[in-house]
Amino acid sequence: MMNRIATLCRVCLVLASLCGAAWAQEMRRLAACLAIAAGALAFASSLPSLAQTYPTKPIRLIVPFPPGGSTDVLGRIVATRLAEAVGQQVIVDNRGGAGGVIGTDIVVKSPPDGHTLLFSASAPIAINVTLMKSVPYDPLRDLAPVIRVASVPLVLVIHPSVPARSVKEFIALLRQRPNDFTYASPSTGTPQHLSAELFKTLANVRMTHIPYKGSGPAMTDVIAGQVPITFEVFITALPYVKAGRLRALAQTGAVRSPHLSDVPTIAETGVPAYESSGWYGVLAPAGTPAAIVGRVHGEIARIMAGPDMKQRMVELGADPAADTPEQFTQFIRAETVKWAKVIRDSGATAD
Numbered sequence: 462m463m464n465r466i467a468t469l470c471r472v473c474l475v476l477a478s479l480c481g482a483a484w485a486q487e488m489r490r491l492a493a494c495l496a497i498a499a500g501a502l503a504f505a506s507s508l509p510s511l512a513q514t515y516p517t518k519p520i521r522l523i524v525p526f527p528p529g530g531s532t533d534v535l536g537r538i539v540a541t542r543l544a545e546a547v548g549q550q551v552i553v554d555n556r557g558g559a560g561g562v563i564g565t566d567i568v569v570k571s572p573p574d575g576h577t578l579l580f581s582a583s584a585p586i587a588i589n590v591t592l593m594k595s596v597p598y599d600p601l602r603d604l605a606p607v608i609r610v611a612s613v614p615l616v617l618v619i620h621p622s623v624p625a626r627s628v629k630e631f632i633a634l635l636r637q638r639p640n641d642f643t644y645a646s647p648s649t650g651t652p653q654h655l656s657a658e659l660f661k662t663l664a665n666v667r668m669t670h671i672p673y674k675g676s677g678p679a680m681t682d683v684i685a686g687q688v689p690i691t692f693e694v695f696i697t698a699l700p701y702v703k704a705g706r707l708r709a710l711a712q713t714g715a716v717r718s719p720h721l722s723d724v725p726t727i728a729e730t731g732v733p734a735y736e737s738s739g740w741y742g743v744l745a746p747a748g749t750p751a752a753i754v755g756r757v758h759g760e761i762a763r764i765m766a767g768p769d770m771k772q773r774m775v776e777l778g779a780d781p782a783a784d785t786p787e788q789f790t791q792f793i794r795a796e797t798v799k800w801a802k803v804i805r806d807s808g809a810t811a812d
Contacts, residue, residue: 515753519550521577522743525564525585527557529677530647531613531696535741536580538773539610542764543757553580557674560648560811561585562596569603573746575753579604583740584651587796591804592650593811600797605749606789608758609742610765611779613694614714615656616721618707620689628711628730635666643669644690645679649811652739653679655800656692656713658807663732683707694739695720695778713737720778740782740796742789754786 520543524536537553544551556564565585571577586600598604617628623642625631635642646654649672661668671688673679676697682688684706691698692713699720701707711727712718715736727735743761745754762783764770774781784792803809 515575515756516547516549518576519552520544520547520575521554521571522551522580523554523556523564523568523577524580525556525558525561526582526647527675527677528555529680530675531694531739532580532582532741533675533677534696535611535777535779538770539580539743539761539764542770543760546760546764547756560589560593560650562589562593565600565604566597568744568746569598571746573605573748573750575745575749575757577746578607578757579744581742581744582651583796583800584648586742586744587793588650588652588655588800588804590797591801592809600744601790601793603747604744605747605754606784606786606793607743607745607754608761608786609740609782609784609789609792610761611774611781612738612740613696613779614712614718614738615653615692615694616698616702616712616724617660617692617710617727618683618690618698618702619710620683620686621706621708622686623689623708625710626708628725628727628732631710632664632666632731635664635668639667640669642667642690643671643688644692645671645673645683645688646691647676647679648672648674652737653692653694655803655807655809656737657690658809659737659803660692660727660732660735662807663735692737699778718778718780720775740792741779742784758786 522536522540524533526532533555540551540553556567561581561584565579565581568577568579589596590600619625625634644657646657648654654670654672657668657670668690676693679691680693680697680701683691684701695718698707702709709721709724711730712721712724713727713736715726715728717726743757765781765783771781
């Protein structure tokens with residue numbers, strides 16, 4: 462095919478030299494179109510080999526939060542399995558700060574060759590663009606969604622020193638002492654932060670937000686009783702609940718998760734409109750070749766579908782997902798609209 466197109470180009474150019482000015486111009490235009498078609502065909506034919514040879518060096522998987530939090534935990538699990546699948550190192554690079562904006566911006570500005578990827582929670586992708594006055598990137602313009610790997614409900618947990626054993630008791634306590642309680646979150650704009658703000662709005666209670674630089678530091682202070690309340694994803698909270706170091710009052714999903722079936726949802730306990738959850742996914746810089754995006758998607762989808770990974774997700778309280786890049790893109794659009802409404806209704810701001 463390539464040889465035939467090249468021959469046609471040469472014929473057009475010869476005819477252009479023999480024809481009058483008008484026809485010569487048309488022949489040159491046709492030759493140019495054929496040359497473009499040849500280039501496109503050459504690029505398309507190279508895509509399978511591009512996917513087969515990728516990666517040619519270690520992959521840097523940027524987690525835009527500090528070590529120890531839920532995004533970091535799940536990101537490292539995926540990184541280990543992906544390295545085994547592609548035969549190259551996958552190095553987790555924690556770049557926390559500014560609610561995930563710093564690490565995300567590094568990926569946006571990286572070469573779009575598939576060797577720098579982002580493992581993100583929802584905040585830097587679907588929340589910060591509304592919550593913050595200025596974000597140096599447009600998630601759907603500057604990033605290429607690859608795959609959503611998991612979704613997770615959150616759980617409302619308190620330090621055992623808080624004298625409440627149900628959501629109803631907790632709400633009553635907050636109303637009796639409206640200026641006495643603080644809650645922790647991994648950062649401004651995270652699902653943990655907005656889940657608490659949504660609860661404040663719907664339950665008509667007051668708590669003061671204390672943002673941290675990641676789930677790890679936040680949970681350290683909650684366990685110590687320094688900040689006695691948090692909404693946290695199952696991955697991070699469940700070990701402490703099972704160990705008796707934190708008390709789980711309710712989970713945030715629309716229905717009870719089998720991972721914590723004896724704990725009711727907030728909607729069941731007197732706040733009927735309440736529902737919130739978090740998610741994690743992999744994204745690449747915009748302009749990353751479709752073949753590479755497809756290769757990464759395919760490898761991670763196979764990883765998440767494996768029985769060992771499914772069991773690991775059960776242990777972490779996460780639900781595996783395997784969105785196509787197109788499905789993930791539409792999901793991000795819907796999440797952005799959803800959280801924008803929560804931000805407006807609650808009056809949440811970037812502290």
